[in-house]
Amino acid sequence: MGCTSCATGANGQPKGCKNNGTCGTDGCNKLTVFDWLSNMSLPGNQEPFSAVEVRFKNGRKHFYQNPDKLSLSIGDTVATEASPGHDIGMVTLTGELVRVQMKKKKEPINIEALPKIYRKATQKDIDVWQKCRDREADIQKRSREIAIRLGLKMKLSDIEFQGDGSKAIFYYTADERVDFRQLIKEFARTFNTRIEMKQIGLRQEAARLGGIGSCGRELCCSTWLTDFRSVNTSAARYQQLSLNPQKLAGQCGKLKCCLNYELDTYLEALEEFPKTDVKLKTEKGNAYCQKTDIFKGLMWFVYEKDGMNWHTLKVEKVNEIIALNKKGKTVASLEEFIEDVSVSNEKLFSDAVGQDSLTRFDKPKRSKSSRRKKSKRSRNKQGNKSNTKNTAKKSSNSKGGNSNKKRRPKQKPKNNA
Known part of the structure; x- marks a missing residue:
């Protein structure tokens, strides 16, 4: 958010500027420009630049002249000249920074040739619009x-x-x-x-419609990127990225514009690296490059007859061997120049934010042995329950049988005499 009115309100809820998608200071709009000259006063005897930048739907911007010298500020809705009729837009830039923008976009600074701003938009104009x-x-x-x-x-x-x-x-x-x-x-x-x-084009279509990129943020072309430079697959090769079109392509179906952001840094770092097709001549045989690491400045070489054993060398050592080979000298072996790479025991990633695993809701798969044990336990429990029930029934029957029987009086033994 670009203005203080979008700060957090009471109880942590967003305060909001209540402008229904139109920021009062033009800090939250699409393709906005920060006016870093707004707090600076003009030198004496110099009139302010009378051209104004106006934005329309989905980032479409044009420059207009202000012949009536209206007091315009960023965020004002104005009625501009069109053919035929008039159009309604929003002022996004005023003052000397408009001159800078016109130079950047290579437009001739001829104010009289620009279309005019008629007036500030009335409520009727806004309702029709x-x-x-x-x-x-x-x-x-x-x-x-x-x-x-x-x-x-x-x-x-x-x-x-x-x-x-x-x-x-x-x-x-x-x-x-x-x-x-x-x-x-x-x-x-x-x-x-x-x-x-x-x-x-497809890039312009994505810029007009907008969306969320694979990085989780809004598309660069719809927020701040104004010019579309050509992106080649060589940019991915220089950065040692996998040439997977599903990962390298954006929502427009073309290569992502962000591939060009760090390309200059990679090209500057690769100037110290020799070409990967250069072979190193040693007494054990020729060695060729198998892998490079731009961040660590390392290269891996293998012998032609022994392709399984990789030897790690620093870029400085590789350049030294190449310089000796150009003089007609051969080194004894690559083992003399091997760089010992120490692997630290520190964790490369720590769960500092408290993120959970993606499979936290999945039930863990049980092995067959655990299933068998569980089935045996259930069978034993069922058997024990049935045995306890049977014994309980027998005891109850025996007690109940004795209680239900009527007590007969004892008979006296008969005398035979």
Whole structure:
């Protein structure tokens, strides 16, 4: 969060700025720019730069002139010039930093050639703009159905209405050229507005739609990345990454832009490493490289006749051997230059955050022997229970039989005489 109004409130709950997705200081918006010149005053006898940067839906930005010298600040909603009609956008940058942005984007600094800002948006302008924005989801669904019915091989990814509702821009991606003349007629007849089609690339589509990357954060192209540099598979090779397209590709289906972030550092570190196809000449035979470790500065070599035993050498030692070989000298063996790598007993990873195992909810698998023991125990318990029940029944029957019998009086013995 970029502003203090998004801080934590009472009882640890988020405070929130109550702007319904529009940050008052423009610190939480998409592709925002920090105005580091806002607290600095201009030198004397210099007028402020009258151009303004305005943002529209999904990070689309343009520069406009302020001919009426309106007092604009970051976050103001303004009505800008468009063809035809006007458009509604939000001011994202003012002052001298706009000049810097125009130089960065290689746009000519000619204020008079820029489109104009008419006024600050009124409540009526905002209501019309909001109604048009509410129609976009339904129109996008219906437009896709029309494109499928016409059999066009294209994907309509996003729709953007102009602020006054006089025009709708349809953004689409396609692998081949698409003849959408009939499609435009269908759209104009169905939606009763002016239609404009714009083809964008897969990276631009991901930037407009947004999402969460494999790192767990929002996509760089939809938050702060403004230019798309070409990414090659050589960037993954230099960084010794596995050439797995499922891991290297982003949500756009292309190689991830973050592969270029650390590429310069890797290239600088690889300048000290010799080429992997260089063979080391020794009296035991030639040795070739099997593996390199850029972080530790180590290389592993094996003899041609003994490929199972790997020898660990530092980069400095390898360069020394190569220099001797260039002079026509051969070293005795690689064992003289082996670097002893000590492995520390420290844990490489400690559970500092208190993370649990992923299989904590899974029931552990029991072996066959434990199952057999458990079955024997259950059988023995059942047998013991049945024996105790039988003995209890017998005892109760014996006691009950004696109690139920009537006591007969003792008969006196008869005298025979």
